[in-house]
Structure formats: C-alpha cells, structure tokens
Amino acid sequence: MKQPERLSVLKTYKLFVGGKFPRSESGRVYEVTTAKGQWLANAPLASRKDARDAVVAARKAFGGWSGATAYNRGQILYRVAEMLEGRRDQFVAEVTDGEGLSKAKATAQVDAAIDRWVWYAGWSDKTAQIAGSANPVAGPYFNLSSPEPTGVVALLAPQESSFLGLVSVIAPAIVTGNTAVVVASQKSPLPALSLAEVLATSDLPGGVVNILSGRTAEISAPLAAHQDVNAIDLAGADEALAKELEIAAADNLKRVLRPQAVDWVADPGTTRLLAFLETKTVWHPMGA
C-alpha cells in the first residue's frame, strides 16, 4: 500500500511583544497569501491595544538595552546573524512565497539581510566615534559630545522588501540602544513574524524588538500619536499616511524619518544608523 504523502505541520504565526509570542488581544487574524493569491497563513491582525502593549514593553526594555555595553549589543546583533544563517532556507521560502521572487533572488535577499546584521553588529562600538566629538571650547572646560539612543522608536517596515527591508530598518535602530515597535509589511508579514523567533533565541532581551502584523494604517496611527514613543520611521507608509502620521507625531515632537526611495540591496550608509540618536554634550571645568 502506498504511504500517503506526509501532511505538513503548519505554524501558527504570532505577534512578538516583550519577548513573548501572544496572539492579538483582539483575537483577529487576516489571510496572508502568496503573490499569486495562494493562502499561506493566518497572521495576527494587531490592534491599537497590541500597539500600546508593545510600547510598554519597548519602554521597559529601553533602560537595560541602552545601558548595555556597545560590545554586548554588537555581540547580540552578530548572534542574530548566526541564528539566521541556520534558518536560511526557511526565510528564503517565506520571501519567495511572500514577494513572488525566484528562489535565487529570494536567496540573495536573505543573504543580504543576514550580512546586514553583521554590518550593523560592527557599528555598535563605532557609532559614537563617528558621531561624537571632543569640542575645543574657548575656556577651561572639558567638552564632549556623544550620541545616545533616542528611546522607543516605531518602525514601519517597508511594504515591499519584507525581509531585507525589514532588517534594514530594525538593525540600525536597535544597535545604538533604541528599542523598537515594528509594524511588519502588511502584505508579507511572515518573514517578520519568523524573525521574531530568531530574535527570541539570540540573547536579545525581551522588549527590545516588538513585532506587530496587521493593517499598517491602523497600527501606526496610535504609535504616531503615542506620547511615550520618541521617534518614528515612516519607511512603510505611503505619502498620504506618512503626512497624517507626521502630523500626529508632532504632538510630542517625535523624530520623524520620512519615507524615501531606498535601494535596500545597496550599501545602507549611515543615514538610518544616525537617524535615531540624540547628541548629548557634557561640560566640566578643568581646574586643579
């Protein structure tokens, strides 16, 4: 008798908040399909309250993460690359399905994403050296400017580049000590939700990255208006949404990174790395 083909075990995709994997508090899900419309999974349809919980988790994690040594943060980002390398095939499959790419192109995207973690891991203890300065003031004072993380950053991941683009907005934000609430690509959230599983096993403290899937406009509105969010990256917003969110963000003067045309494969430069930093200048007299 011929053995029936093995029925695969499907994954229940969940949100990633505070290091845990909750379902949406709303209990809602939405269908995620391939580029061609084939059903892939039911992703959680996160609500305003999920966004709120994610901000609380990100704020709670901020002290520890921003206070960790740069060396430690760099090691953890490198660990993410290591963990991803082992699950490379899974992400290639998810990117292939979600973005409708050929396997070769998807592989290139995943490889670039893994390498991007490595690139940013190395920045952890160099950012202050390129963004800081010793200032020769006209007086008997020691005067030093150094960059510090802005705080809790809402990241609207790019809609199209669901994995490389995603990694390219998360890594630069957190390597400097920010914590993040990420809104995954609405159409292709699965790589983001799977990345959560990697982050959870990479020594990254819970709450440093929180990942929400669902309708970008619905989740991002409360984030843009949230008084305890310090900055927002609008990469995944269209022009109309970006304007609306920027207006909401003005209420507590969030730092806003406007959407720009980005080639995610190209050298990322330092724009995103430096976007969510505050320069702190410390003075001290010099006298015996």
Added chain:
Amino acid sequence: MPTTVPAYGKEAAERLASMADVTADDRALRRFLHGLPGVDAVGLQARAATLGTRSIKTTAKAYAIDLAISMIDLTTLEGADTPGKVRSLCAKGINPDPTDRTAPQVAAICVYGDMVATAKEALKGSGIHVAAVATAFPSGRAALPVKLADTRDAVAAGADEIDMVIDRGAFLSGRYLGVFEEIRQVKDACVREDGTAAHLKVIFETGELQTYDNVRRASWLAMLAGADFIKTSTGKVAVNATPPVTLVLLEAVRDFRAAVGVQVGVKPAGGIRTSKDAIKYLVMVNETLGGEWLSPDWFRFGASSLLNDLLMQRQKLSTGRYSGPDYVTVD
C-alpha cells in the same frame, strides 16, 4: 547662628574651645579640614572675574579710594631697610598726600622685627599700628623656639600686630596639627606682659599652597588656632594675592563666623598695585561679606606702591585732571 565676637576679643577663646573636638588630634583635624566643601577652581575664578567687572564711579570711587588708603599696611620688607627708610615711610603713612591733608592715614606700617621700635617711635600719637613680620619670615624655615623668640621680641618692642608665616612644608605634607600648634604658640607669644595681645595675622603663602582647596583648609586651620587675621602672601614669592585666592579667604571667614561666631579679618598682600585692583578687592569684600568687614579692623591691603596710585586717583577725582608720579612722594 551664634552671636559674633571679634577674633581678638577675650570671648573668642571660649568659642574656639567649643571646636576642641576637631583639633583634638591629627586625625580629627585632618578629617575636619578634608570635610570642608571643595572649591571648584574654574567657578571660583569666574566669580572673582565677574566681581572684577563692577564699575565703581564718582562718589562710590571716592569712598572706595579713601577706604582703601585707610586699610593699607604700608610695607617695607627689604634687606636694605634702615631706620631712615622706615621713618620716612611712617611719615608717609601719617600724611599720605602732602598736598591734601584730607587724605586718610594708613592702617599700619609693616616692617621687620628689628625696625619695630623705630616705627613705633615715628608713629607715636598717630594711631597707626606697627605690624611686624615674624616667625622666620618669609620662608618660615626655623626651629619653633626661634620663631617664638622672633615674635616675643617684636611684641616687646611694641608691635601692635604680628604677621606670621605658617610652615608650608608641614602643611603640604599633611602635618596639620603641627601647623595648628605652631600658630597657637605664636598666638600665646603675642600676649604682652599686661595681658593684652598683639593681633595675629597668619600668612599662608598661597602661592606655595597652590590649590584653592589647600587655601580653604589653611584658612580654617588658622582660624581654629586663633588667627585674628588671615593673610594670603608674603609678597616674596612669584604668585602673591590674587582675587580668587582672596575670595576663598573671604568665604572662609564668612563661614567661620556663621559656624563658630568669631569674626576674623582678611589681608591680601603682594601684587596689588593699582586703585583699580584695590577697588576690585573692596567690591569682593562688599558682595561676599558686606559692610561688617569694610573697615581697617577687618580688611587690610599688604602693599607698598598701591598707596601712590590711590593718591593719584584721589587727586584726579578732586581736581578733574590726571595726576603724575611727581605729585606723590617716593617713600
């Protein structure tokens, strides 16, 4: 806050006795002195510089010039000093401006111990004090009995005030109690046979103590030991009185009075040559301590060439034209 008594009054000793626990032994004294608030050098200098920008004009200037003249310890401390030189200096102290008898007289004539008798004689009836430097001035490097004999000689010769130097070597090596005891003994040596005492000014030679923290500690140490005045410098080293150092002394006497109830005087010495400088010091006294210290009883200038500049400025104010060195005396 206790009521205030002057450092040179009888009650001061009782007040100081109330602080006996901090001077009980070397360790206690050290702990106390190192427990005083630190001095931030840059902030101190900035404050002194800001006070130096006060603009003292017209009536205020006239007042300040006369006050400054009356606060001068007119000084000659040269190896070449002779009775003749001292006598002419005394004459100038009594009548600083031969063309204008309204000029006030100086507070004291400051000389080496062997010139005290000459000065005393020359100043008789003027009310001007004779101050004698003592204790192996200016280095302070002699055995204690020599320093005490030096002091007693000057007092016996009629000195009204003794300007002693501390042992900077002992201070810098942390032997605070040794410095304290030496001041105490010199203070005792200032007592005359009739039970009255010459006033004791304690010179720190702040240019050698180097740090403002040291200057503050030395100030408290000297006041605890019974100093009537604390004084910056001998005038014999490279760095003498400066506004910031003097400000530390002023803050120390202010805080000491608040804590112990004893009022002590301050004397910056050396390097104060112009009226402008002198007025800056008076502004500093005025804004740090107020009117209670604005008299020769509580503030002095140790100076020699300052007087002529004050006199020329005084002439300018009264005549409206600038004076010149030929219109003041060279003594």
Added chain:
Amino acid sequence: MPVFEYAPAPESRAVVDIAPSYGLFIDGEFGEAGDGKVFKTLSPSSEEVLSEVAQAGAEDVDRAVKAARKAFTTWSALPGSERAKYLFRIARIIQERSRELAVLESLDNGKPIRESRDSDLPLVAAHFFYYAGWADKLAYAGYGQDPKPLGVAGQIIPWNFPLLMLAWKIAPALATGNTVVLKPAETTPLSALFFADICRQAGLPKGVVNIITGDGSTGAELVAHPGIDKVAFTGSTEVGKAIARTVAGTKKKVTLELGGKAANIVFDDAPIDQAVEGIVGGIFFNQGHVCCAGSRLLVQESVQDELLDALKRRMSTLRVGDPLDKNTDIGAINSAEQLARIRALADAGEAEGAERWAPQCELPSSGYWFAPTLFTGVTQAHRIAREEIFGPVLSVLTFRTPEEAVAKANNTPYGLSAGIWTEKGSRILWMANKLRAGVVWSNTFNKFDPASPFGGYKESGYGREGGRHGLEAYLAGAAEPTSERRGYLPPEAGGQGEGEHDR
C-alpha cells in the same frame, strides 16, 4: 556699619543711533511692507518707544523668499573659501561694533549691559568666526564627500538672545551655502535690522540674507512658504509643534530649539560656593529668559538648609535695575505679556502651597520688572515644577539618592539641559549618562561655545546648533532632498514651485 553704595554707572546710549523707523531688508534693500503696516518696538525697562518697524505680510514673505532663492544660485556656487571670507568679515565688523550692538540689545531686550557686553556679543562674533572656518572644509565634516546646501532657510528666532540667536541661525546657514530669510522676534527686531547694515558693510551679495520683521503670523507665512527648503526655529514648544505639523508631508528639513525645565542637581559633597554661583547664574542669567535655565533646583536633603541659606544670602546681593547700568545683574522682563505669564505662574506656585521668597529689592516704577524669586517646598506635582516659567523664578525640590535625583530630573516632557554639582567624578559621569538632556553641565552651568553642540531631547526639540553637529541642519546627506534634487525652481524661472502650499 559702613555701606559701600555703587554710584550709577550707566553705559552711554549715545553709541547707538536708532532710526525712528525701519523697513524690511529684502534683496539688499530696506523697504516698507507691501501693505504699509508697522508696529512699535519698546524698551522694556522704560516702556519708551524705540522705533517703528514694518510688519511683513504674505506678499513680503514671498518677495523675501524669492530674493533668497535668486541669491542661492550664485551664493551656493561660490567657492567655500570665498563664503568663508564674507563670514570672517561679518565676525570682525561685529567685534568692531560690539559696544554699539550691546547697548542696542540691552535697550531693545532689557538685558543687563554686563551680559550683552560680556556674553552675547563675544559669542555672536565667535559664532561667525567658528562657522566661517567651516565654509571651505565641509567635505571633512563627516556629511559626505560633497555635501550640498539645502537651498533657502526660513529662520525664526526668539527675543531672549536676539543677536546671538541670529548668529546661531545665519552663520551655519551661510557657511554651508544656503541663503536665508530670517524673522526676529516681534519685541526685539532691532539688532537683526542692524545686522542687515553689517551685511551691507561686509559687501555680502544682496538677497543672501533677508530680514523680515513681524509677529507670529509672519513666521507662520514663512514656515508655510513652498519656496523654502529648511525651517530653523528657536522658541516655544507650542509653536515648535505647530511648525512640525505645518511641514509634515513636505521635504522641508526642520530643526527646533524649544523649551526646557532643567534640573540643577546639587549633592551634599558639592563645591558649595560655586554651586550657589551656578544656581544663581543658572536661573537669573538673562532674567531667566533662557530655554536651558536651571529652573528646578534639586538639592540633596542633607545639605538643603545650608545651601538655601547660602543661596538666599547670594540672591540678596543681586542688583536689579537699569539694564544700561554696568553694575546691574538682573534687567527688565522683556514684555508686559511675559511679565504677566511669570506673575501668573508664580501666583500659581503660591496658591498650590509652595513657599515664596524674594530678597528685598526696589523695582523701578516704569517698565516690566520681576524680583528674583525662590520657591521652596515644591513637588513634582506643582505647576512651577513642570511648566517653563521663562523668568527669574527658581523652584526648589529635594532628593535623597542619585537614583531619585535622576528620576525627578528626567520626569518632564522636556530634555534640553541639566546640571550636576558634586566633587565625585564617578558620580558625575554616571549622572551625565542617565540624564535625558542634550546639554549636561557638571560643576558649571549656562556655558555656551560655538564649538559645542546645543539642543534638546524630547519636547525640547530636535537638531543641534553649534559645533560640527550644527552643520548637519543645513546640509543634505547623500540621500536627502535639496531644492535642486527636488527640482524646485522659482516661478519666474519657469518652474512650478513645489505645490504643496500653493496659493
């Protein structure tokens, strides 16, 4: 007891010649506002009218932006070394005319001449010197090999340091090749108008600097104008937020220097005498009209009594009065409106149960005055501990441990500056690390230097002014839009404008 009274020592007013009226400075020429509207500027110490200045309307703003746009083409194309020389010229002329400008500033603003002379003017000249030197070295600033200017900068400055804020805005903008339209504050327009004359003396090409005077509506027109590429604003957080909303969805780059409620934290091992000076300078400098003022004194409970005694004693020596008197420490409050705000908040402090103290001091009968004031028994819940008073009013709170000090210091929507006073080096660095503020002064306060970046966290705004960091606000990164990259051409050059706010 002897009393050493300082006779009046007024700086001569004769060194400055204020015209009865001033127009707008557009394209190198002074001219009236299109609709002929004017307003008066007063001396806050006497309420005397100093001059009448033009109130720029929408049409004037448009003219100014077009002039700046036209000048941008040639100005941005000049070699950096040539732009540098213009800025060096300006710095030198400011030094030459500093006495005149100091008197003018004290007249129009009310600040003591000691401060305008010893603080404002030297810093103004130094700022131009500093950025002059950058103009031909931009490739080395860390913003790319060939950093580009943004285009036309619309700049709006406050009344607390009129000329210094002008320098903070104009010097980096010109050094990087931008041209500017600057609007000084309504109550202090004069020094900016005198600066126009300095531009003339320096031979600066017309249109590179345009000065338009007016009130908030003029500023709003400028911010919304489609022809500007950059908004730089120093002022209230409220207006800053409105600006952020206005520019939302545009390509305009923005920097905002807004309010603050700085904690000045004094530990029991502080150098007390210098801490007292730092507290006094921190809150009473410039009548407390300072965004980074140390308006919340956080004092460790173990040293509270000693410190407050010393502080009150020191406050009693502050000399309040004629801004032109060289011995004045505290001048006039800048306007009747600001005085009313300070009074209202101080009254609220009393009504909420804080204890008010001020030294005996006689205030002049005309003009706007407020005695240096101290509130003790203040808690985080009091309005005077949360709201920016922008006046000579200090709120005193206490703490017990370093952790508590940090928690209280950071417990505010602002994050501009903070002060730490302790002799323990390790604690200074720990505190400096924990404080969420853009400038941390340890064992000093209210120090400024053109080489040192200044700017806030959180609702105190974004961007930095000063230092290498200050260049970023006026340069486009490789991926950022410039007027050139977004294809803006002035309408008369056949372009369409950007269109987002077409009228």
